[in-house]
Amino acid sequence: MSSAYRAETVDSEGLASAAGASAPAEVPRPSLTGGKSREREVMIRAIFTVVGFSSVIIMALIVLFLFREGVGLFATVSLSDFLFGQFWYPTYDPADFGILPLIMGSVAVTFISSAIAVPLGLGAALYLAEVASSKVREVVKPAVELLASLPSVVLGFVGMVLIAPLMQQLLDIPTGLNVLNASLMLALMAIPTITSIAEDALHSVPNDLKEASLALGATRWETLTRVQIPGAISGMGTGVILGMSRAMGETMVVLMVAGGAAMIPGSIFDSARPLPATIAAEMGETPVGSEHYFALFAIGIVLFFITLAFNLVAAYISRRFQQRGAATL
Amino acid sequence: MNQKMKKIITVEELDFFYEDFQALTGINMEVESNRVTALIGPSGCGKSTFLRLLNRMNDLIPGTRVQGKVLLDDIDLYDPQVDPVDVRRRVGMVFQKPNPFPKSIYNNVAYGPRLHGKLDRGRLDRIVEESIRAAALWDEVKDILHQSALGLSGGQQQRLCIARAIAMQPEILLMDEPTSALDPIATARIEELIKELKKNYTVIIVTHNMQQAARVSDQTAFFYMGRLVEMGPTEEIFTRPKKDQTEQYITGRFG
Numbered sequence: 006m007s008s009a010y011r012a013e014t015v016d017s018e019g020l021a022s023a024a025g026a027s028a029p030a031e032v033p034r035p036s037l038t039g040g041k042s043r044e045r046e047v048m049i050r051a052i053f054t055v056v057g058f059s060s061v062i063i064m065a066l067i068v069l070f071l072f073r074e075g076v077g078l079f080a081t082v083s084l085s086d087f088l089f090g091q092f093w094y095p096t097y098d099p100a101d102f103g104i105l106p107l108i109m110g111s112v113a114v115t116f117i118s119s120a121i122a123v124p125l126g127l128g129a130a131l132y133l134a135e136v137a138s139s140k141v142r143e144v145v146k147p148a149v150e151l152l153a154s155l156p157s158v159v160l161g162f163v164g165m166v167l168i169a170p171l172m173q174q175l176l177d178i179p180t181g182l183n184v185l186n187a188s189l190m191l192a193l194m195a196i197p198t199i200t201s202i203a204e205d206a207l208h209s210v211p212n213d214l215k216e217a218s219l220a221l222g223a224t225r226w227e228t229l230t231r232v233q234i235p236g237a238i239s240g241m242g243t244g245v246i247l248g249m250s251r252a253m254g255e256t257m258v259v260l261m262v263a264g265g266a267a268m269i270p271g272s273i274f275d276s277a278r279p280l281p282a283t284i285a286a287e288m289g290e291t292p293v294g295s296e297h298y299f300a301l302f303a304i305g306i307v308l309f310f311i312t313l314a315f316n317l318v319a320a321y322i323s324r325r326f327q328q329r330g331a332a333t334l
Numbered sequence: 335m336n337q338k339m340k341k342i343i344t345v346e347e348l349d350f351f352y353e354d355f356q357a358l359t360g361i362n363m364e365v366e367s368n369r370v371t372a373l374i375g376p377s378g379c380g381k382s383t384f385l386r387l388l389n390r391m392n393d394l395i396p397g398t399r400v401q402g403k404v405l406l407d408d409i410d411l412y413d414p415q416v417d418p419v420d421v422r423r424r425v426g427m428v429f430q431k432p433n434p435f436p437k438s439i440y441n442n443v444a445y446g447p448r449l450h451g452k453l454d455r456g457r458l459d460r461i462v463e464e465s466i467r468a469a470a471l472w473d474e475v476k477d478i479l480h481q482s483a484l485g486l487s488g489g490q491q492q493r494l495c496i497a498r499a500i501a502m503q504p505e506i507l508l509m510d511e512p513t514s515a516l517d518p519i520a521t522a523r524i525e526e527l528i529k530e531l532k533k534n535y536t537v538i539i540v541t542h543n544m545q546q547a548a549r550v551s552d553q554t555a556f557f558y559m560g561r562l563v564e565m566g567p568t569e570e571i572f573t574r575p576k577k578d579q580t581e582q583y584i585t586g587r588f589g
Contacts, residue, residue, distance in 0.1 A: 138396070213433035217495070220391060221446040221502055222423030231445070232435060 071309060075302035078102065082296075087303060093267040093278070095287065095297040102300045104307065109269045110277030111311075113184050114259060117273060118191035118252045123245055125192070126199030130241070133200070134207035135229060146204065153197035161261030164190040169262065178274045182264035185273040190258045195248035202247065206240020207233055242322040250315035254308065256281035280308050342367040342506065342536050343388065348402035350383060350392070357383050358560045361402070365506075365553075370528060370537045372551035372568065374544060376583065379557040381540045385508050388538065389425035390418040406506075426504035430511040432491035434483035434498070439466075439475050442483045442494055446502040461501055468534075469497035470527050489520025496527065500535075507531065509539040513546065525550050544584055548572050556580045 035042075078087065082102050090103015129149060133142050168189065169181030210233045218228040234241070264276025265286065278286075284301050291298045343365040350358035358380045365371050373381040386392045388404060390411060404411040411421050423446075434442050443462045447453055453461070462479070466472045471493040475486070483494055492512060499507060509528070513521040528550045531537055541547050547554055548568060555565040556579075564571065564580045575581045582588055 211433070213429065213431060214435055216391065216394070216429065217433045217435065217498075218445070219394065220389065220422055220427040220429075221449065221498065222419055223445075223449050224419050227449055236436065 068309070071302060071305050075299060075306045078296065078299035078303045082300070087300070088307075091269070093283070095291075095300060100296060102296070104280070104283075104300075104304060106267050106269045107278055107280045107283050107304065108307070110184075110259075110263065110267075111253060111279040111281075113270050113273075113277055114187045114191055114263060114279055115249055115253045117184060117188035118195060119245070119249050121188060121192035122195035122199060122248055122252070126196040126244070126248060127203055127241060129196065129200040130203035130207060130244075131229070133204045135225070135233070146201075149197050149200050151197075152193065153201070155194075157194060157255060157257040158261070160190045160193055161258045164258065164262035176274070180264055180276060182262055182276060183274050184263065184270050184277050187259050187263035187277070187279075188273070190262055191252040191255055194255060194258065195252050198251055199244045199248040202244030203237065203241040206237035206244070209240070210236035239323045239325075243319045246315055246319035246322065250312050250319070253315065254281060254312050256285050260285050280304050280311075284308075340367040341365065342406065344403075344405040346403040346405070348384075348387065348400070348404065350380075350387060350401075351399040352395070353397045356560060358387075361562045363555060363562060363565060365536065365538060367505075367536050368532055368534075369552040370532050370539060370550050371553040371555065372547035373538065373540045373555050373557060374542075374547050374583075375557035375563075376588070377542075380560040381555075381557045382510055384557065385510055385538060385540050386427075388506070388508055389422045389427055391422075391427065393418050423502055424504055425506045425508060426499035426502055427508045428492070428495050428499055428510070428512050431515050432488055432495050434486070434491050434494050436482065436484055438480045439483045439486070439494060440479040443497050443501045446498060465497040465501040466494075468500050468531070469493045470523065470530070471497055487520070489516050489523060492516060492520070492524060493527065496524075496531075500531075504535065506536045506538065509537065511540050511542060514542060521546075544572075556583060558583070 087102055087104060088108070089105050090101060091105055092101040092103045093106055094101040129145075133146055133149075137145060164186050165182070168186050172178065172181035172183075172186060214232050214236065215228055218232045219225070223231065259277075259279040260282040263279055263282060265278050265282065266276035267278040267283070268275070270277045284304055287297070288301055291301060341364045343363070345361050345363040345365075348358060348361040349356060361384060373385060375381045383392065387400065388411075392398050392400075400412050402412075406421075406424065409416065435445060437445070440462055443465050444458055447458060447461050463472065466475060471490060474490060475494075478485075483491065486494060492515075496507075496512075513524050516524065525546065528537055528539065532552075539547075539551065551568045553565065554568040554571040556563045556571065556575075556577075558579055564575060564577045566576075571580065572584055575584065
C-alpha cells in the first residue's frame with residue numbers, strides 16, 4: 006500500500022519537472038496526496054449543512070411549541086365547539102370559546118381585500134410589463150415595491166386616523182373601523198406582493214415568444230392573452246395567493262382598523278375581529294396556563310393551517326402550470 | 335416567363351435610424367416573386383435590420399425611425415394608414431433561434447389561423463397538416479401532434495416554426511439566419527426546404543454563411559456599413575462581382 010503511494014508521488018514529481026521546462030514556474034503544482042483542500046471542503050460543507058438545517062429545526066420547534074400550548078384547550082372544549090361556536094366570550098363565566106366569528110372576520114377581510122387587490126395588482130403588473138415605457142417602469146416599479154416595505158402599523162394608523170373618520174362622515178355609519186376599512190388597508194399591503202411577483206413572471210416570458218406571436222400577425226392584445234399571460238400564469242397565480250395569505254396573516258392593520266367586534270360581520274360596514282387581531286389584543290392580559298391562554302394558542306394553530314394551505318396552493322399552482330404549461334397552454 | 339420575373343417588393347431610398355444612429359442609408363432594392371433572395375454581409379452591416387423592416391418588426395423597438403418607401407404590391411408598408419398587424423399577416427418571419435410556443439405541435443401551427451377567427455375543426459386540421467407537410471415535418475410528428483413542441487429537436491423546432499409561418503399563407507417569408515443555431519444535418523434539411531418553398535412563396539433570407547447563400551438563393555444582396563453595395567443573380571455575385579468590396583468579402587478577405 007505504502008509503496009504504491011510512493012510510486013504515485015514520484016510519478017507526479019516527474020511529470021511536474023518534465024512540464025516545468027515549458028510551463029511558467031509561478032503556479033505551484035499541487036501534490037496529489039498531501040492537499041488540504043479536501044479538509045476545507047468538508048468543513049465548508051458541514052457549516053452550510055448546519056446553517057441550512059437550523060432554520061428547519063427552529064421552525065419545527067416553534068410549531069411543536071404552538072401545538073403543545075394549544076391542544077390543552079381541547080381537554081375542556083370540543084373541537085367542533087371551538088371551530089363552529091358562534092360566541093367568543095373568553096372572560097365570561099362560564100366562558101365561550103367559539104371562534105367562528107373570528108374566522109368569518111378573517112375570511113371577510115381577506116376576500117374583500119383580495120377583490121380589491123387582485124384586479125389592481127394584476128392590472129398594475131400588466132401595465133408595467135407591457136404598456137409602460139421603460140422610463141415610467143423605472144420609477145413606478147420601485148415605488149410599488151416600496152409600498153411593501155411600509156410598516157403595517159403605519160397603514161393601520163392611516164386607516165384609523167384618516168380613513169375611519171372620513172368613512173364615518175361620508176357614509177353616515179356608526180363607526181369607520183370596519184371590514185371595509187381593514188380590507189382597503191390590507192389591499193394596499195397585498196398589491197405590491199401581487200404586482201411584483203406577477204410582473205416578474207410576465208417579464209420572464211421570453212421575448213422570442215412575443216416576437217413570434219407578433220410576427221404571425223397577432224395584435225399586442227392577442228399576444229398578451231394567448232402567449233404572455235399563459236406563460237406567466239403560474240407566477241401570477243402564486244403572486245395572488247401569496248398576497249392573499251399576507252392579508253390573512255396580517256395582524257397590526259386588522260387590530261387597529263377592523264373594529265374588534267367578535268361577531269360574524271353581516272355587511273362590509275360592520276366591525277370584525279379577525280384571528281390574528283384576537284391573539285394580539287388578548288394575549289397580554291391572559292394568565293399563562295388558563296383556558297383562555299390555551300384558546301389563543303389554538304387560534305394560532307388554526308391560523309398556521311390556513312396560511313400553510315395558502316402556501317401549498319401557491320406551490321401547487323406554480324408547479325402544475327409550469328409542467329403542464331409546456332404541453333397544453 | 336413574364337410571370338416569373340414579377341416584382342413583389344420594391345424598396346425606395348430607405349433610411350433607418352436607431353435614435354441618432356443611422357443604421358441603413360439609401361437602400362434601393364427590388365425583390366422578385368417566387369425567388370430566394372439572400373442578404374449577406376459582415377456583422378452589423380444592417381442586413382437583419384433591413385429584413386425586419388420588411389414586416390415592420392422594428393416598430394417594436396422604441397426610438398427607431400424610417401424614411402423612404404417599402405412597396406408591397408404598390409402599397410407603402412410605412413404609409414400611416416397601413417396597420418403593421420396586417421403587414422405581418424402577409425409577410426411571415428422565421429427567427430434565428432427556433433422559438434416554438436410552449437404549446438402542443440398542433441397548437442403552434444394553429445396559432446396563426448386561429449387569430450383570423452373561428453375555424454371549424456376539419457378546416458383547421460387540414461391547414462395544420464398541409465403546413466406541416468410543406469415544412470417537411472409531417473412524417474416525424476404526425477403521431478405526436480398533441481405533444482409539446484418543446485420535445486422536438488432544434489432542427490424539427492425550426493421546421494415547425496416554418497410550418498407555423500406558412501399556416502398564415504403569407505406571400506413572403508423572411509428568414510433571419512434560420513440555421514445558425516442548427517447542426518449541419520438539420521441545416522441541410524432546412525436548405526432543401528427553402529428551395530422547395532420558393533414554388534409557393536417569396537423567400538428572403540439573411541445568412542452569415544456564404545456557402546449557404548450560394549446554395550439556396552437566386553439573388554444575392556451584399557450589405558456593408560448600412561448600404562446595399564451590390565445586388566444581382568447569385569451566380570454573378572459569387573463569380574463576377576462588380577464591386578471590389580463584394581469581392582473582398584466573398585473571398586474572405588474581410589468580414
